[in-house]
Amino acid sequence: MFYIYLTNIIDVLYMFYKHTLKSFQPSFRGAVMIITVAHQKGGVGKSTVVVNLAVEMQLPVIDLDSQHSCYLFSLIRKQDHGKTLAVFTPEDLDEIKRILAELEESDVIIDSGGYDNDLNRFALVASDVVITPVSPSQIEIFGLQKFATIVDRARKYNPELKVYVLINNADARSTTEIISLKKFIEGLDSFKLLKTQLFRRVDYRRAYQHGLSVCEYNAGSKACNEIKRLVREIKELNIK
Numbered sequence: 001m002f003y004i005y006l007t008n009i010i011d012v013l014y015m016f017y018k019h020t021l022k023s024f025q026p027s028f029r030g031a032v033m034i035i036t037v038a039h040q041k042g043g044v045g046k047s048t049v050v051v052n053l054a055v056e057m058q059l060p061v062i063d064l065d066s067q068h069s070c071y072l073f074s075l076i077r078k079q080d081h082g083k084t085l086a087v088f089t090p091e092d093l094d095e096i097k098r099i100l101a102e103l104e105e106s107d108v109i110i111d112s113g114g115y116d117n118d119l120n121r122f123a124l125v126a127s128d129v130v131i132t133p134v135s136p137s138q139i140e141i142f143g144l145q146k147f148a149t150i151v152d153r154a155r156k157y158n159p160e161l162k163v164y165v166l167i168n169n170a171d172a173r174s175t176t177e178i179i180s181l182k183k184f185i186e187g188l189d190s191f192k193l194l195k196t197q198l199f200r201r202v203d204y205r206r207a208y209q210h211g212l213s214v215c216e217y218n219a220g221s222k223a224c225n226e227i228k229r230l231v232r233e234i235k236e237l238n239i240k
Helices: 002-028 046-057 069-081 093-102 118-126 138-155 175-186 202-209 222-235
Strands: 034-037 061-063 108-111 129-134 162-170 192-199
Touching: 034 046, 034 118, 046 061, 046 069, 046 108, 046 129, 046 202, 046 222, 061 069, 061 093, 093 118, 118 138, 129 138, 138 175, 162 175, 175 192, 192 222, 202 222
Parallel strands: 034 108, 034 129, 061 108, 129 162, 162 192
Antiparallel strands: none
């Protein structure tokens, strides 16, 4: 019942955002491409994906997650290595629109939290491409099914929205589960499946703790090769 109630609220709010987007299109859509890493549940590895893509693609980050993991990463990075990563933490719609307007001519990546507030719903509707990380498990499949409903509603007001599933935090030994997940995703109309897969590797956790991307932390690692493949695939999507 709560989920039905939530999606009805989302539909009403998207109606508002549709008019907001039209009204403010010239003022905030200066960014060349807006990439949002999103899911309707937490703990799927969004922030890890965001910080690695942001560093390797040299993108500013808009951190909408309540834990502000990307912002904390940027603080460690600055303190320990003197390296900067532009991370913004807007508190309301006016602020996020202002930030996007100031970042004209630059692609932007957004770390989105759960879709229970106006900022996260706005990010979904405003995006050109959404990447949703999913690990091979039944719980994740249930979450993806719920997220598909939210995506379909958002597309009513942003028909050009492209949504891709990234298999993330996969166990290399769980071949059967990975194959099953891929078949399931390929059967959904709401999503396209990215070819790149990110596996469960300790380098991702250690790199974050040091305020570094995995390629900065260990350039010869399997994790770094995965991120490089993901960057290449995103650049080849030709969203714009």
